[in-house]
Amino acid sequence: VLPPWMPGGVRANGSWGDGFGPIQDVSKYGDDYGWSLFYSGREWNYREGHNRDPMPDEVHAAEVVEFLGGNHSAPFLLTVGFSRPHSPWYAPQEFFDLFPLDSVQLTPILKNDAADCAKILTQDRDISEPWGWHKYEKIMRNGGEQQLRKWTQAYLACVSFVDAQVGKILDAIESREDADNTIVIFTSDHGYHMGEKEYLFKFSPWEESVRIPLVVSGPGIAKGLECFSPVSLIDIYPTCMDYGSAKTSYNLDGFSLRSLLEDPVAEAWAGPSVSVAVSGSKVPVEVNQPARAEDQHFSLRSMYFRYIRCRNGEEEFYDHRVDPNEWTNQIDNPHYRADILGLQQGLSAILNKTK
Template structure:
C-alpha cells in the first residue's frame, strides 16, 4: 500500500488523566493502554473550546472556533468552510463518518462521502438569535445538571435504539454499541475490498458523556471504594475565581454530598471502561482484517470532564480536567510507546490527517501536523489556545498554555495564571503575584496576536442575542427573570425554534 488508511476515534467528555496509560490507579482501559504502547500519547493535549459543537468544528476545519463563529451549541457551520473530510474526498480518499460529529441543522455530512448518525443536533431558527441566550445571564440555573448527579449510578437493564441517550435511565451505552457495530461492519467490508485503495473512517462515540449511568457490571468495578475523590471538591466552593463561582451556581450543585460525588465518579469510571471495550472491538477488527499495520489510528475526545474537581462538573472551564483531552496517535513509521509532553491541541488534527494522506495544509489553518512529534521530532508550536463563549459564563474567556504556564483571560474579570509544573491541580493562582506580572503581560500580548478578545466576545454576544439594538450588553444589565418578563410584554421575541 502506498498510502495508509486513517481511523479517527473521538469519544465525548473524557478526562485527560482518567486512563490506565496515564497512570490512573483505578480506571481500567486495557485497549487504550495497548494503543498508547503502539504509538505516541500526547500528555498535554487540549481542545480549542470545551463544549461539543465548537470543539468539533475547530478540529474539522483546522481553525479556531471563533474563526468560524462557532460560539456554542445549535449554531450551524458555514458550508463554505473546508473540512479535512472535504480535502480527503477531493484527493480520492473516500471518507466515512459513523456516529456523533455534532454539526447542527440541515448540514450534517461535514464533507464526508458517506455518513450515518443516530442523533442529529438541530440549529436555532432564526439565527443569529433575536432574544437573549438565558444560559449566560445572572440568575440562570440549569436544573438537569444537578439531576444527572443525583440520578447517577446503574443504567436501566434493557436494550434501546440508542436515540434516547440523554435520558438519565439509559445514557449512551446503546448509542456506542450500535455505532461500534457499524464500524466493525465497515472494517469487514474494507477487509474484503481493494487493499490498494486507502480510506478514512471517523467514529464518533459518546461515552463518557453524561448522563452518569452505566450497566451494573461496570459500576460494580468501582463503587464504592475503587475511586479517587476529586480534589478541592466543595459545594459551594467560595475560593473559586468569580467567573467560575458564577459557573458553579449555574450548575445548581451547591450542597452535594460525598456519597453523591462517590456514586457519580464510580459511574463515570465505568463509562470509560465501557468506552474502552468498544474501542477494543474496533481495533481488534482492524487486526482481524489485516488492516492494522497499514492504518493510522487517532484516539481523542472533544473535551474533558471536571468530575467534581474544584467543586465543578461537566466542561466549559479552562481547568485541566475540562479543557484537556486524551490524545494518542499510532501508525506506520511512528514511534511506539512514547509519551510526548509538548503542548498540542485538537486544531492540529486537520493538518495531521492531511499529512497522513500526503496532502498539504492551507496557509490559513491554525495547527501543525503531529506526525513530526510522533516520529520523535522537535516541537514547532510555541503555545496552544482555547476559548469559550457559551453557557454558564456571562463573558467569554481565552486560554494560552505556553511552556509550564497557563494563562486565562476573563473578559470583564481578573485573569488567572498557573504554573502547571509546580501546581498541576491549579490550586495557586499567580496572576496577582507581583513576581509574575511580566509573565501575565507576555501571555496576554501573545493571546492578542491570535484574537482580539473584546471584539470577538462582542461578536459572540451579538449572535447570541445578548447585545440590544442600542448596544446594551444584556449580560451586564439583565437577569433571567427580566428576559422572561420581556417576552411576556413583547420586548423580546420568543425563544428561537430548533430545526
C-alpha cells in the same frame, strides 16, 4: 426522566442529564418506568439483561467492526464517535463491578479552591452553560460526598464501557492485512470536572475541562512516549491530510502533528507554543451571528503554565510544574512577571487577528 433510585431532591429538581447508574430492568419499579433512545424516542428493551437491546455505542462499534471486516483496496478515513462518558451516565452492571463503591477515590478537591479565582466566573457564573456549579450543588445537597462517590463510580464505569468498544475496533484493525499501515487517533472533544472548584461539568477555562486525551499510533510514530507540547483539536485535520499526502486549496488554522509524533522528545514543530480555549460568556448573541471575541473568557496553555483572561479583565495564572491541580492563582506573584507578560502579549496578538 430520572430513574427511581435517584435521591428525591434530584428527581424533583433534576433533568435527564443528572441520571446515572447501572442499566437494569426499570419496569420492576412500575409501569411508568422504561428506557427509550434519546433522539428517536424509540423504546429500548432490557428484557432479561443477557438479551437486552444493544446500547448506541455498542451499535457504533459493531458497525465499524463489520466495515473493517470487508475488503477495501483503496485508502480510507474512518471516523467513529461514542456517546459515553457523556451524561447521563448509564452503563451495564459489569462495568460498575470493576469499581466497587468502597474502593472509589474522589478526585483531589481543595476546600475553598475557588476563592482566588476570577469572581466573574465563580461568583457571577458568567459561562454560557453554567450547569457545573448547579450539578455539583445538587449532588452535595442530596447525599454529599457519598453521592459524589457514586457519581464518580458511574463516570468510571462509562469510561470503561467505551474502552471495551474501542477494544473491539482495535481488534478488528489488528486482524486486517493492512494493520501495519493504519494510523489510529483517539481523542475527545473536551475534558470534565469531577468536583474540582465545586464544579461538575465542561465549558470551564480550567485544566480539567480544557485538557483532553490524545493518543496516536501507527507506522513511523514513536511508541510508548509522551509529548508535552500543547496542541489543539484543529491540528488533527492537517495531520490526517499530511499522512494521507493530500493537499487543500485553502489555508488551515491548525498544523500537522507529524514531527511531534515521530519525535516527541525533540518537541519541534511548526505550530504555536500555546493552545487556546474559549469559554463562552452569557453576553447575548444574535442568531446566526458570531460572538464577539472580547465578550468571551480565554484560556492559554503553554508547556508549563496556564493563563486565563476573562472578559472583564480578571486574570488567573497557574504553574503546572508545582501546581498540577491549579489550586494557587499566581497572577500577582512578581516571580512570574515575565512568564505572565509573555502569555498576556500572546493572547493579545491572537485577539488582534480576530478584529
